[in-house]
Amino acid sequence: MAKFKSLRETDRGQRRIARSVILAHKVPKTIHKFLVLVEGIDDLPIYYKFFNIDVVDIKDCNGCEHVNTVHETIKNETNFKFLSILDSDFKRLDGIEPFDTNVFYTDYHDSELMITEYNQVWKKVLNSVSPSTAYVDFRKQAKVELYNVSFIKWFNMHRKLSFVFEGLDILNLCPGKAISEAMALQYFKPSKNGLHTFPNNSFKAFKEEHTKPDIDQLTNGHDLITRIASIFRHRLKKQISDKDLRDCFCQNFTEEEAKRTALYRSLQSWCKVNKIEILV
Structure with a gap:
């Protein structure tokens, strides 16, 4: 059974993750790249199929429970150009809307479900x-x-x-x-x-x-x-x-399948509006 953590401990842990992401992005190799936040390290091989890695730095947030805080911390404490991709989980069933305009959700329950559908x-x-x-x-x-x-x-x-x-x-x-x-x-x-x-x-x-x-x-x-x-x-x-x-x-799961997802189309529309070229 997972060890119980207070809300204060959880918040501190999430903000530590956020600041570690910020520091990792600030290195010379990636500081000039567009930052993309995803939930976990296992998501990276999937989202590499969506983005031009020459201009994008994809960072994981060590789990879904951290993404909201990491997103808000980066938004409030930096001037990074970035977006976040989250698993839908049960959000589409519950009718929950994204919490920011640069937050995107998987087509189905999560990234694994998305890649198995084709x-x-x-x-x-x-x-x-x-x-x-x-x-x-x-x-x-x-x-x-x-x-x-x-x-x-x-x-x-x-x-x-x-x-x-x-x-x-x-x-x-x-x-x-x-x-x-x-x-x-x-x-x-x-x-x-x-x-x-x-x-x-x-x-x-x-x-x-x-x-x-x-x-x-x-x-x-x-x-x-x-x-x-x-x-x-x-x-x-x-x-x-x-x-x-x-x-x-x-x-x-290839770039061609990635381009067929609703997620890709949403990212494409957002990039067009914001005049950003980061997709494959």
């Missing part, structure tokens, strides 16, 4: 992992198997409950079948700074209110890739880790 990418990944297998698409099956886990995560974030999944083995739990709600809730534990008992009645009402959420906004992309790795393992007997499978998706 059929050409999937075909190349399947051929790489299992070249002798006839074309078959595991992506929808994986999303369905994860539906209850994803829905509980949405409820948790929507209500700011601070519960955490402990010991949930997405790779091996219920292979080939949907993880049931009852099964998923067994691994859903309270954290120190939240409720001690899961609010079942509120969850039931939430489900009744949201009967058909967009599964591409609902599904966590890291969970999806792990579950696809599970299908490879249990159905095709192909041993591949979720990390290696994610790397395979990243490698096969």
Whole structure:
């Protein structure tokens, strides 16, 4: 279970990250480049496909919970030209608007979900992992198997409950079948700074209110890739880790796919208005 941190400790930590980003950008190699903030270091191989790296410096913010503070700190304490890209998470389901004009969100739940959506990418990944297998698409099956886990995560974030999944083995739990709600809730534990008992009645009402959420906004992309790795393992007997499978998706997601995203079009429109040339 994650160690509890007070709001003051969290804020201080986020501002330290912001200032470390500022210092890292100020070195001679990058100070004259346009700064792009992304959530985590794993996002870098994806966003390198969007930007001209000769004129752009992409920095990660060590996780989604830090981006808002890093963005605001850089905005208030520097004159950098910059923008931020965040995972949508459940924001499109909840209808939350960006907090600044130079903040952009992924098309779907997160960057991993965004890169898995393209059929050409999937075909190349399947051929790489299992070249002798006839074309078959595991992506929808994986999303369905994860539906209850994803829905509980949405409820948790929507209500700011601070519960955490402990010991949930997405790779091996219920292979080939949907993880049931009852099964998923067994691994859903309270954290120190939240409720001690899961609010079942509120969850039931939430489900009744949201009967058909967009599964591409609902599904966590890291969970999806792990579950696809599970299908490879249990159905095709192909041993591949979720990390290696994610790397395979990243490698096969090209600049051409990047240009087809809604994110790219939003960046393109913003760049045109601001007369900035930073995209591939």
